Amino acid sequence: MTQKVFTVDEIKKKLEYFCVYQDRCHQEVEKKLSEFRLIPEARELILLHLMQHDFLNEERYAKSFARGKFRIKKWGRKRIIQELKFRKITTYNINSALKEIEEKEYLTTLEKIAEIKLKSINEKNEYLKKQKLYQFLYRKGYESDLIQQVIKEII
Missing domain, CATH: 1.10.10 (Arc Repressor Mutant, subunit A)
Known part of the structure; x- marks a missing residue:
């Protein structure tokens, strides 16, 4: 079975839509990128583009994740911290996200x-x-x- 070949610009557009639909963390975007089997330079170029144009923002992701899991699923701080660490979010961003919960x-x-x-x-x-x-x-x-x-x- 052959896999469809995309240009770097097409992949950029696909990942822009992927990130606009819902806030994403780096781990989710990298997993999506791995589906395209790119060379490391192209991967870095796409990730850099997404970060520069604010499609990919870990702090924003952590804040919306914490707000959502607390308000919708009624999770406590410890569970939110655990899940954010699982997604490889930095301690600074985790602390920033927890400030969203009054x-x-x-x-x-x-x-x-x-x-x-x-x-x-x-x-x-x-x-x-x-x-x-x-x-x-x-x-x-x-x-x-x-x-x-x-x-x-x-x-």
């Missing part, structure tokens, strides 16, 4: 999801109920001390 909103969200989850836990034993709630919130990426504080308040 402390008051963070605590309010934690309390809301704890209350909702608590209602769905069918457990008579109070200790097991607390343990299940704690594990759920910990998997969501919330900090242990905040979880314990919220559990004390709502139970």
Whole structure:
């Protein structure tokens, strides 16, 4: 099976559309670039073009990722940090992204999801109920001390 051959300009356009559709990190763009089997010089040229024309911006990606995962999936800071590190985002950009989450909103969200989850836990034993709630919130990426504080308040 033969693969279609693209010029560097065609690949640039394809990757511009790829980046415009949704913010992307370098890792995602490089994975997409590997599909085209380019020589290293052409890869670097395309990546440089995307960065210079602001199609590829790691800080913007990290900020939108953190906002989205917190507001939509209700993830905690620890889970967001873990996922950004997995995508090879720098510590500076991770810290910048976490500033997008307001402390008051963070605590309010934690309390809301704890209350909702608590209602769905069918457990008579109070200790097991607390343990299940704690594990759920910990998997969501919330900090242990905040979880314990919220559990004390709502139970």
